[in-house]
Amino acid sequence: MVDFGGWDMPVQYSSLLEEHHAVRKGVGLFDVSHMGEIEIRGPEAIQCADFLTTNSVVKLKKGQAQYSGLLYQHGGFVDDVLVHKVTDHHIFICVNASNQDKDFAHMRGLNRFEAAIELSSDKYAQLAIQGPRALETLQKLTSTKLTEIRYYWFIDGEVSGVAARIARTGYTGEDGFEIYIEPSAAARIWDEILQAGEEFGIKPCGLGARNTLRLEAKMALYGHEIHASITPLEADLAWMVKLDKGDFVGRDALARQKDQGIRRKLIGFEMRGRGIARDGYEVYVDGAPAGWVTSGSPAPTLNKNIGLCYLPVERAQIGQAIEVMVRNQPVAAETVDTPFYKRAK
């Protein structure tokens, strides 16, 4: 067990590798109840969310979700979030556990709309069912027709007789669902999902597998790839920024940065020499310090040692030879195209 933002969470339930492979080949179950939820309600809920986040909330349809950024005026990340449009007057946002109080204060402070912002993390437990057999597993427990939920859409339905927001989203690079339910039912539904997935070799999965899975899929982790002094343009997340949608928090800074050009950029790499890159290790180009590793790990699906790093933008090209300082020893590596892993459609 590790302390994770005040939550006691297992890094692994059995073996990190077994849990990782279960999600890639069958199905895995994650207790992600630590994640925070912030809700915006009122006649101007849409406009409010659109102003507070980088992606276009106005373009979201009812029942649709999107990945987005919550930024400071200077363009750095407060958090990365999942925005769900429940109705024209109700936006539901899933945020990082350790950022929720900061996010809530930030959003409230900037709210000039006819909309109420509420921190409602205590009302929800969240379970993630992920993997190619996730749909078959969860379908046993719900009358909601899961095939009708498209990727990055959600339905307010039920799971095992309990009201559930069922979203086809995830943090693993696999197909799967994230369900939001009342906390009092969570332990029972956890057990029922494990039973339903037994025939597919389901495994309860901890933070360790969550990290290797998201890294293979090149999904950002707050505090690593993104934080207050990194902008979405630097983090290779320009697609979640809609500069032409109208005013939003951080827009001016990003427009200026786009104009002037970014100086550093996130890029993936594979180790060529023996050694594993870890978060915070220095990256050298031509024998001189050039950047740093944001995440690094063995990639269990690929049987390679991979990582993400920041490099000066002129060096952040695929095929660049780099060296990662592994415990004061330079180890050869090379920048590569990402995501490292992409599931077959």
Next chain:
Amino acid sequence: MYPEDFRYTKEHEWVKLEGDTALVGITDHAQKELGDIVYVDLPKIGAQLEKGKSLGSVESVKAVSDIYAPVSGEVLGINDVLTSAPEKLNEDPHGAAWLMKVRLKDPAEIKQLLSAADYQSYIGAES
């Protein structure tokens, strides 16, 4: 579980005395805490170890940990099996997956290490 004829450190290494040489490894508790081990970095033959100083590292999927020299001395041999099959450390940490063979500089250092019973009560208190 923890052989009676080994001595142990609070950093979770073990030492098995064989005359004036010793085998060194990491404990079952250490491999469990680390999880799936994927990489072991050991010193070269002939390297001089200084008790308490880092001699190398062992990495699992999730983290890297230092290995500290439980005794001072010269490295006489390393376990090559671990280069190609580091996962053996998860399977047999007290046997086939020993790390290195050391010629002791000061055999009296052994007495400063924990007995199997003391080590077990130490990890019992830690966990």
